[in-house]
Amino acid sequence: MKYNMKYKAIPKETIGRLFTYFRALVCLSREGNKTVSSYKLAEICQLNPSIIRKDFSYFGELGKRGVGYNVESLLLMIRSELKLDPAIKIAVVGIGNIGKALLAYSGFKPDGFRIVAAFDSHPKKIGKKVGGLTVENASKLEKRVKTLGIQMGILAVPESAAPQVVLSLAKGGVKAILSFAPCQLTTPKDMNVICVDLSMEMARLLYYSMGQKLHKARARKS
Amino acid sequence: MKYNMKYKAIPKETIGRLFTYFRALVCLSREGNKTVSSYKLAEICQLNPSIIRKDFSYFGELGKRGVGYNVESLLLMIRSELKLDPAIKIAVVGIGNIGKALLAYSGFKPDGFRIVAAFDSHPKKIGKKVGGLTVENASKLEKRVKTLGIQMGILAVPESAAPQVVLSLAKGGVKAILSFAPCQLTTPKDMNVICVDLSMEMARLLYYSMGQKLHKARARKS
DNA sequence: ATGTGTGAAGAGCTTCACAGCC
DNA sequence: GGCTGTGAAGCTCTTCACACAT
Numbered sequence: 001m002k003y004n005m006k007y008k009a010i011p012k013e014t015i016g017r018l019f020t021y022f023r024a025l026v027c028l029s030r031e032g033n034k035t036v037s038s039y040k041l042a043e044i045c046q047l048n049p050s051i052i053r054k055d056f057s058y059f060g061e062l063g064k065r066g067v068g069y070n071v072e073s074l075l076l077m078i079r080s081e082l083k084l085d086p087a088i089k090i091a092v093v094g095i096g097n098i099g100k101a102l103l104a105y106s107g108f109k110p111d112g113f114r115i116v117a118a119f120d121s122h123p124k125k126i127g128k129k130v131g132g133l134t135v136e137n138a139s140k141l142e143k144r145v146k147t148l149g150i151q152m153g154i155l156a157v158p159e160s161a162a163p164q165v166v167l168s169l170a171k172g173g174v175k176a177i178l179s180f181a182p183c184q185l186t187t188p189k190d191m192n193v194i195c196v197d198l199s200m201e202m203a204r205l206l207y208y209s210m211g212q213k214l215h216k217a218r219a220r221k222s
Numbered sequence: 223m224k225y226n227m228k229y230k231a232i233p234k235e236t237i238g239r240l241f242t243y244f245r246a247l248v249c250l251s252r253e254g255n256k257t258v259s260s261y262k263l264a265e266i267c268q269l270n271p272s273i274i275r276k277d278f279s280y281f282g283e284l285g286k287r288g289v290g291y292n293v294e295s296l297l298l299m300i301r302s303e304l305k306l307d308p309a310i311k312i313a314v315v316g317i318g319n320i321g322k323a324l325l326a327y328s329g330f331k332p333d334g335f336r337i338v339a340a341f342d343s344h345p346k347k348i349g350k351k352v353g354g355l356t357v358e359n360a361s362k363l364e365k366r367v368k369t370l371g372i373q374m375g376i377l378a379v380p381e382s383a384a385p386q387v388v389l390s391l392a393k394g395g396v397k398a399i400l401s402f403a404p405c406q407l408t409t410p411k412d413m414n415v416i417c418v419d420l421s422m423e424m425a426r427l428l429y430y431s432m433g434q435k436l437h438k439a440r441a442r443k444s
Numbered sequence: 445a446t447g448t449g450t451g452a453a454g455a456g457c458t459t460c461a462c463a464g465c466c
Numbered sequence: 467g468g469c470t471g472t473g474a475a476g477c478t479c480t481t482c483a484c485a486c487a488t
Contacts, residue, residue, distance in 0.1 A: 011457060015429075023422050037469060049469095050459060057471060064436055065470045066466035090428070097323035104319050105420045113425050152428065176422075176431045194431035198327045202247050202400075203335050206312070206374065207237075207304055209398045209416035233479060259447060271447090272481060279449060287448045287487040 014055045015017075015082075020045050021052070022078045029071050037068035086114040089150045091174075093165050094157030095120040096137050098180050098198070103131030103156060117148055121161070141165065147171030153178040166191075234278045237304075242267050243274070244300045251293050254410045305337065313339040313396075315387050317347050317357050318377035320382035320402050320420070324376060335373030339370055341382070355389065365398040367394030388413075 023069040024044045028036055038056075042049040054070065056062050059077050063069045079085065090100050093113055099118065118130060121138040127136050127168075136144060145168070153169045155162060155177055162181040166188070169177060176192045228401040250258055260278075278284050278291065281299050283338045285291045299305065314321050314337050321340065328337040340352060343360040350357050358366060367375075367390070375391045377384055377399055384403040388410070391399060398414045 002359070010457095013457065016426075019422050019426050019429075023419050039469080048459065049473095050319065050461095051457085054458080054472080054480050061471070063470050064466070065464070068469065073487060083427065083432065084425055088428075097319060097326050101319035101323050101420070102424065105424070113428055119245065152431070176428075178427050178431045192431055194427060196427060197245050198323070199335065200241050202324065203306055204241050204328070205400050205416060205418060206240075206310075206335055207241075207399075209400045209414055210305065231478095235479065262446080270481065272450095272483095273446060276450080276480080283449070285448050289488070290447065290448045378483085 006210060008058065010026045010148060014058060017045075017047070017051075017055055019079050019083055020047075022057075022075070022082065022084070025071055025075050025078070029218075033071055033153040035064075035068040036071055038063075042067075048205065061203075084113065087151065088114065089116045089148060090114060090152045090154060091117040091119060091145060091148070091150045091169075092140075092154045092156060093119045094155060094161070095122075095125050095130055096156060098156075100130055102156070103133060106131060115154070117144060117150060119144075127221060138165070138168075142172040145174055149173060152176045152178070155181050166193075198211040203209060230280065232280045236280060238303055239267075239269070239273075239277055240300050242269075243277075244301055244306070245297065247297050247300070247416065251297060255293050257286075257290040258293055261284075262290075296301055308336040309339045310336065310374065311370060312336060312374045312376060313341060313363075313367060313370070313372045313391075314376045314378060315341045315360060315363065315391075316377060316383070317342040317344075317350075317352055318378060321378040322352055322378075324378070325355060326373075328353060337376070339366060339372060341366075360390075361389070363390040364394040367391060372396060374398045374400070377403050379403060388415075 004151050008198070021041065024041060025036070028044075034045045036051040038052040041047075041052050045052070050151060052065070056074070059081065062073060062077065083220070090113060092102055092210060095103070097120055099120075107115060115131075118133045119138040119141055122125060125135050126137050144150075151171070151174065153165075153174050154178075155165060157165055159181050162179065166177065170188045170191055175190065177194070179193060179195045180198055242265065246263060247258070250266075254310045255271060260271040260274040263269075263274050274375045275285070280297070281303065284295060284299065314324055317325070317340055321342070325340060327339060329334060337353075337355070340357045340359050341360040341363055343350060347357050348359050366372075372394070373396065375387075375396050375398075377387055379387055381403050381440070384401065387401065392413055397412065399416070401415060401417045402420060403417070
């Protein structure tokens with residue numbers, strides 16, 4: 001056989017950086033840039049230019065020598081690669097502080113992800129408008145999730161309410177959940193749950209923003 | 223010389239996992255566990271036991287052979303390593319949805335990080351209690367930051383207000399900022415700023431909770 | 445028997461350096 | 467000259483496997 005196909009896995013670090021590139025490219029596009037070089041992008045993202053070229057090379061020969069990369073093509077590629085497609089329908093359950101923050105953000109930035117429904121069980125919240133969506137009654141969760149064809153749920157409810165919500169979502173056909181409730185949910189099989197401990201995530205960000213030179217090297221007995 | 227010291231850098235991946243361990247260990251401690259083996263911890267964190275042992279070994283010989291690791295000692299070690307010390311004083315500026323969510327979380331979980339002051343410029347918000355703190359007038363930011371000895375600021379204000387707040391914080395002696403405002407802040411020298419695009423962070427979490435088997439391998443022309 | 449600590453092997457990722465194209 | 471694409475080298479992190487401690 002003449003054509004010898006090589007299969008090459010995409011490093012997960014590459015996937016991680018795709019998010020960073022996307023953010024930078026959205027800005028570049030807004031500022032009217034048609035093309036960008038790996039050097040320019042490297043400066044913005046604080047990375048080495050060659051890793052950017054290597055990263056993009058996993059997805060084809062996207063650049064033009066002597067010119068650079070087309071900003072819009074890159075955005076298109078990353079959008080499809082990261083499933084930033086607005087076609088993926090997401091519901092938020094629990095319209096407390098976190099729920100509201102997410103809804104507000106989702107409305108502003110259609111680039112990232114799209115929330116199409118909001119639920120809460122508190123009578124005072126039901127019917128109210130938040131971030132362009134009307135809060136629906138959580139008791140109708142299963143039915144609404146089915147009719148709307150929702151694929152993912154974001155849990156921002158108190159711990160006590162979480163198991164019930166997970167069950168309703170599962171019955172409604174949802175296969176992935178991102179939960180802000182303290183972990184250890186009894187997860188139905190074939191349901192993919194990621195638990196986020198907001199305080200840990202904050203601690204993580206804070207740690208990196210402290211710029212700890214202390215952690216570069218450390219003594220150890222021989 | 224008899225004692226030959228070896229210096230070994232701590233991988234940044236190790237630091238990243240420390241947050242994961244911490245979260246698991248807090249749970250284990252609450253459930254009354256005195257010790258934990260690398261095997262048990264590996265199961266909880268979905269990791270290989272040997273990497274856990276290697277990770278901990280960077281910080282000394284913390285375990286007992288045949289027994290395991292002492293949960294409290296590990297917590298103590300990680301807490302100091304990650305500067306989860308409540309001594310680090312943090313102020314939140316901007317008491318919108320994100321600000322409120324952070325304050326609420328900080329109050330519930332003193333494990334992670336400690337927010338000691340909240341500021342906003344809106345008259346309706348000033349004086350109100352949120353998550354145990356009274357919202358103060360943002361015009362007094364510089365002075366209050368100085369007197370309280372605040373080391374870090376979390377920006378959760380609209381883009382337009384951000385530059386002014388950064389300036390006030392800098393004048394007050396703050397050296398690190400975590401910003402939720404859209405990036406490109408004119409950062410004063412020796413000020414460490416991390417910009418968080420909430421929608422990107424969400425997209426990242428969503429991506430991983432989708433369980434994308436698609437991304438494991440990919441064809442490329444030879 | 446149980447479970448740590450760690451050198452050595454292995455896997456994976458990044459950087460270099462340069463051929464090739466605009 | 468400017469810039470990409472990519473083998474090869476270099477580096478870092480992970481896994482293995484087993485000596486050693488309780």
